[in-house]
Amino acid sequence: MGTASIVLNLAWRNLWRNYRRTAIMLVAVVVGVWAMIFMSAMMRGMVDGMLVGSIRSLPGHVQIHNPNFRDDPTVNNLFPSPNENLIAVLEQEDVVAWSSRVRVPAVVMSERNFRGVTLIGIDPVAEVSVSFVADDMTEGRFLLGTEDTGLILGRRLAERLETEVGKRVVVLTQDPSNEIVDRGFRVIGVYEAQVASTEEIYAFVGRSTLQTLLGIGGQVSEIAVLGADYRDTEALYHRINAAVGNRLEVLPWYELNRYLSSMLGMMDGFVLIWIVVIFLALSFGLVNTLMMSVFERVREIGLMMALGMKPGVILGQIITESLMLLGMGLLIGDVFAWVTIQRLREGIDLSAVSEGLEMMGAGSVLTPSLQASDVVLATIVVLVLGFLASLFPAMRASRYHPVDAMTKV
């Protein structure tokens, strides 16, 4: 206890012995920590935007299908509309919204052109809370009910088909007996998606209208379930999986879209690399500061050793100085980063580079997302690497011979 208190006391006072040098190093650590946390939050914010946008563009957090649907996403792999038991599971607190859909490949023909699309029959009331379509209508109106006979197209698709709201198009698809079925639809609305390619792929109609066209009764292709947060879907996924059993396939978003999950994993790696790179740059300054501090007081270190302080305690004292400096830098840097992120919580408008962001699947407003795990990671990296960086000057100090050190000029 006595040794610990003298080590802390000496480390603290030595730190402020040359306060200009310490202040400069402290500013460097603060800026470094701020950059670690703030830039991590920006990267997280961008990935968050991409993930939320992608999840909103149909998959939801958890999906239920016929087990064969992913291999053959056609009208042949449907399942009955949810029964009372499944509805009870889907109505629990951790489910924000859910929607059942019919999804089939189809061809849309206008009087000028035709395009292959994925035709989705939705319940517009339920879909509003699950996916993007209703929010992103830019022209016309959204579907009013499952029996609505209108068709919603994406902006790009409408342009390719050279059609517009109010015009009629023909939709061709196959029924379960592989017969071509077709029907004329009036285009009632056009949507714009965060990712332009989505606009070309998906066309929406009322679910009952499509079920009638296909002659499939109340059967559906998928149920998309939205939980509270994409980062915390495990419990929801396991609960639904347990309720559904083996007859249907239940998949969380990260298995439905491997690209997104690998993106998230890659971002964890980027954040770690970013934090380590910043700290490595900082560590040169830190080692230099400590070395200068040690060289300046070689005689004093010799004196303490002569008086009976063990080399290990000298080593501990230098490391403690380093950790104190880094600890203060961490604290102040964290506060600055938090304040910056709070001030930018409405998001940063990046519409000037929105096309590039769209290609990456992100929106034009970037909202920094501060994650506790990133702050913890930065703290661990700074303290662990700081400890390692201070070992060299500390070991050097602890290896002095008392007589040589005290006579050093």
Place this chain on the structure above:
Amino acid sequence: MYAVRCIDVRKIYKQGDEDVIGLNGVSIEVEEGGFVCLRSPSGGGKTTLLNVMGGLDRPDSGEIWIAGKRIDNLSKAPLARMRLHRIGFVFQAYNLIPVLTARENVEFVMQVQGVSVVDRKKRSLEILSEVGLEGLEDRRPAKMSGGQQQRVAVARAIASNPAIVLADEPTANLDSNTARHLMELFVELNQHRGTTFVIATHDQMVMSYARRLIRMLDGKLVEDIDQEAV
């Protein structure tokens, strides 16, 4: 019982390619409560002898005993422990830790020893008063005169009741009046506390206070005078 005993101690230094003899078969005993001065011209071996006696340097051969315990064969950590508990040091300069106050400097050794806060505070204040530094307890070394700093160093040296205090040229940086006061303090502590002092010096005034005067030359003891008898 001897406070310190050296038996045929030898120490050779390397200076470039040359061997320089630091100690050449020195044998000496200092009894408990002794007050001994080592005198020699520069390079005569008095600082080297003091360093090996205090476990700051290791002899090439021979034995060093402090308060009945052999120390020349101890490894680094036990040697540091021995210095901490058995030996008090007063050096010529750079004696104090500049970031600590006078009281904290005196407490330093006790703190490393693990003495409780209350005990070490009480003891440090008593000793600082004893060496005439009452009222200066909270001053840092930079705000004290050379003589006051040496008194703090003496207070620190005796604070943990060591078997022996080794002082290397303690008056070298002091004016004659301050030096005299410091020597009077040494004598007083020697007489009242029974603390053993071994002082390396080439100052005639310092030697005049010693009961025993040992002269060294080229790493050898050449004269050992009992000044009381003289």
